[in-house]
Amino acid sequence: MKNKYFRFSFIFLFISAIFALVYLILLTPPIQVSSGHYSVILYQYTDNDWTALLEGIRQAEEDTNAVVNYVTMPSGGTPENELELIKREIENGADGLLLAPVDSEALMEEIKQLEQPIPILTLETGLGSQDADISADNYKMGYLLGTRVAQDMKQTASTEVCVITEYIQRQSVQRRFEGFADAVNEKIPDANITEYTRSVGDYSLPVCIANMYGQGYAGAYVVALDKYCTEALIDASDHPQIAREFEDVFRQRAFGIGNTQKTVSGLDSGKICGLVYQNEFNIGYQGLQALIQKSQNRELIPTAEIKYYYVTRETLYDPEHQRLLFPLK
Numbered sequence: 001m002k003n004k005y006f007r008f009s010f011i012f013l014f015i016s017a018i019f020a021l022v023y024l025i026l027l028t029p030p031i032q033v034s035s036g037h038y039s040v041i042l043y044q045y046t047d048n049d050w051t052a053l054l055e056g057i058r059q060a061e062e063d064t065n066a067v068v069n070y071v072t073m074p075s076g077g078t079p080e081n082e083l084e085l086i087k088r089e090i091e092n093g094a095d096g097l098l099l100a101p102v103d104s105e106a107l108m109e110e111i112k113q114l115e116q117p118i119p120i121l122t123l124e125t126g127l128g129s130q131d132a133d134i135s136a137d138n139y140k141m142g143y144l145l146g147t148r149v150a151q152d153m154k155q156t157a158s159t160e161v162c163v164i165t166e167y168i169q170r171q172s173v174q175r176r177f178e179g180f181a182d183a184v185n186e187k188i189p190d191a192n193i194t195e196y197t198r199s200v201g202d203y204s205l206p207v208c209i210a211n212m213y214g215q216g217y218a219g220a221y222v223v224a225l226d227k228y229c230t231e232a233l234i235d236a237s238d239h240p241q242i243a244r245e246f247e248d249v250f251r252q253r254a255f256g257i258g259n260t261q262k263t264v265s266g267l268d269s270g271k272i273c274g275l276v277y278q279n280e281f282n283i284g285y286q287g288l289q290a291l292i293q294k295s296q297n298r299e300l301i302p303t304a305e306i307k308y309y310y311v312t313r314e315t316l317y318d319p320e321h322q323r324l325l326f327p328l329k
Contacts, residue, residue, distance in 0.1 A: 036296070064289065098287050134286055136307065138176050145225075149221055154188065160188050205228075224257065226258060227263055231258070233256055238271070251271055252277060
């Protein structure tokens with residue numbers, strides 16, 4: 001009888017110990033193994049240039065347990081500045097780089113001469129004539145914008161378009177311009193497309209746009225192909241010369257590309273007529289995922305196509321646009 005008691009007690013204690021061990025294991029957080037150390041280098045002109053893209057990278061960072069160092073160039077940064085940052089991050093032991101080139105052609109030549117022991121993937125804009133590794137189709141974005149502008153031009157019987165090409169040195173802007181021009185010329189054969197950019201020593205871009213519009217381009221459509229020039233269009237619409245003489249027609253014929261807080265706010269307040277934008281959250285998320293795969297010599301999983309959209313003031317609060325343009329609301 002006593003032996004049975006001891007056997008029962010031993011079994012009970014043994015089972016209790018197993019339950020206690022399992023309980024402790026469940027309470028102990030798993031040891032997270034880092035998938036590597038990576039760097040993101042972005043050019044910047046305003047504080048919220050890359051809000052959605054950075055949210056995507058941070059989500060991928062959390063999902064993959066990567067360690068990411070974020071480097072933002074100061075406004076006015078040059079290809080030489082960006083190259084120095086690339087060299088520094090490589091020397092500091094980065095396993096890979098995500099890069100938004102400030103100047104596609106100039107930076108491509110510099111990187112060619114660089115001993116490149118780690119993978120470098122480009123975001124939004126590529127190097128030289130090469131498309132970006134992770135981006136929406138920039139030619140198609142420009143073509144979509146050109147199609148919408150041409151539709152509006154037919155309604156107003158206008159043939160004049162002025163395109164702000166301030167950052168044409170970026171491959172993304174060049175490809176958007178090609179798509180835009182092709183669409184407008186296809187739909188309005190007698191359209192006159194003029195390229196406008198500042199000269200060295202000129203005033204700020206919004207002031208130059210306002211002066212340009214008042215000195216020979218009044219009534220023309222004005223188009224920007226990136227977020228910075230689109231923000232400049234919005235600022236130009238408030239310039240005294242525009243506000244005094246051309247406010248309504250300027251705002252009804254201003255179109256751009258971008259999804260910063262300022263471009264979306266400008267559209268919402270009627271300072272521009274329409275926007276094309278891409279899903280920058282997915283660019284950031286897929287960018288880091290692809291970089292990790294490449295740095296670990298794994299077969300690259302094809303990235304999903306980055307979508308792009310056209311939005312007007314009337315459609316701004318449609319559910320799809322709200323989800324992408326107001327992610328925190």
